[in-house]
Amino acid sequence: xxxxxxxxGQLIDTITRFVTERLRPLEGQVGDEDExxxxxxxxxxxxxxxxxxxxxxxxxxxxxxxxxxxxxxxLGHTSPAMRSAFGTNMGIGSQGLVMAGTEExxxxxxxxxxSGELITSFALTEPDAGSDAGSVKTSAKLxxxxxxxxxxxxxxxxxxxxxxxxxxxxxxxxxxxxxxxSSFLVPRDSKGLSVGAHEKKMGQQGAHVCDVNFDDVAVPxxxxxxxxxxxxxxxxxxxxxxxxxISGVCVGAAERLIADMTRYxxxxxxxxxxxxxxxxxxxxxxxxxxxxxxxxxxxxxxxxKRDAGESIMLDCAAAKLIxxxxxxxxxxxxxxxxxGAGYIADYGIERFYRDVRxxxxxxxxxxxxxxxxxxxxxxxxx
Numbered sequence: 001x002x003x004x005x006x007x008x009g010q011l012i013d014t015i016t017r018f019v020t021e022r023l024r025p026l027e028g029q030v031g032d033e034d035e036x037x038x039x040x041x042x043x044x045x046x047x048x049x050x051x052x053x054x055x056x057x058x059x060x061x062x063x064x065x066x067x068x069x070x071x072x073x074x075l076g077h078t079s080p081a082m083r084s085a086f087g088t089n090m091g092i093g094s095q096g097l098v099m100a101g102t103e104e105x106x107x108x109x110x111x112x113x114x115s116g117e118l119i120t121s122f123a124l125t126e127p128d129a130g131s132d133a134g135s136v137k138t139s140a141k142l143x144x145x146x147x148x149x150x151x152x153x154x155x156x157x158x159x160x161x162x163x164x165x166x167x168x169x170x171x172x173x174x175x176x177x178x179x180x181x182s183s184f185l186v187p188r189d190s191k192g193l194s195v196g197a198h199e200k201k202m203g204q205q206g207a208h209v210c211d212v213n214f215d216d217v218a219v220p221x222x223x224x225x226x227x228x229x230x231x232x233x234x235x236x237x238x239x240x241x242x243x244x245x246i247s248g249v250c251v252g253a254a255e256r257l258i259a260d261m262t263r264y265x266x267x268x269x270x271x272x273x274x275x276x277x278x279x280x281x282x283x284x285x286x287x288x289x290x291x292x293x294x295x296x297x298x299x300x301x302x303x304x305k306r307d308a309g310e311s312i313m314l315d316c317a318a319a320k321l322i323x324x325x326x327x328x329x330x331x332x333x334x335x336x337x338x339x340g341a342g343y344i345a346d347y348g349i350e351r352f353y354r355d356v357r358x359x360x361x362x363x364x365x366x367x368x369x370x371x372x373x374x375x376x377x378x379x380x381x382x
Contacts, residue, residue: 058111
């Protein structure tokens, strides 16, 4: 059930103030230190951010997709790494459990995920399996005598892996292709599970990605999500929602960049007047605003369709493609409008320029989204 209008308005207002008063002032520090202060994490827990999408009966807030998009846009107004601190708990790290978990699994894990006691992570990508998610090689062989699956293999670029207490892992239980993939809940303290050092990245400092290795890790049968061979379907459902959420974050980031470039254009003077009075600067701002508005409309429409129970695979792919490509162009224009200042770290524009580049890659690259859009359009005949 959606929240009533006043309650939802209060939630958005609270998150907006938190972004403005607490997160934005620390963006530079987080970028320099590649770490989010624990005090901010604790405040996020107190605000209930880790459980925004967890159903109320399991300790969360249970936002609808449309409500979640409003929150994602508000959170997009600060460095993406800030959202990532709790993003896997409200997104890809928990939604497989929400969508496909048994009642026993949900009762065991979801309340602690919602509170932030447990950090979750989604382990799909491998050294040889990224966009081709159906080709995962990590194996899960059933030991019927002991009632466990034995996992062997490695995952790569796994967000929040260094902090995660629970992994949703895709592993091969059967033959080739997507139908041979199953999904498992694997605790961090499982014997044989190890996490590598976090990677040095182009952007989004403060959000860590690491390799996760499985060396004969015993996973109880009751930790499997869904039936054998349903892991790929679970992953795709999780990624559809994740793509839509990221699309909202892209819109929020673009709105932040447009506000920054507009303010700077009004203050910066050249040839005796603010650069905002020059038509070429106005064109940069106008194109950015129009593209952002169009992306927002598509994202919000798709969220409403999902809440109505409609099929949205094509819509999610289109939203992710449009929004992620859009914010990249907006970030580039923001650097250009700021001129030399846009290239200097003090202004934070160059950091956002690097941060938003990832949106065109994770949760499915732009090329993958185009493939989905073409496939679904051809299937529908137009």
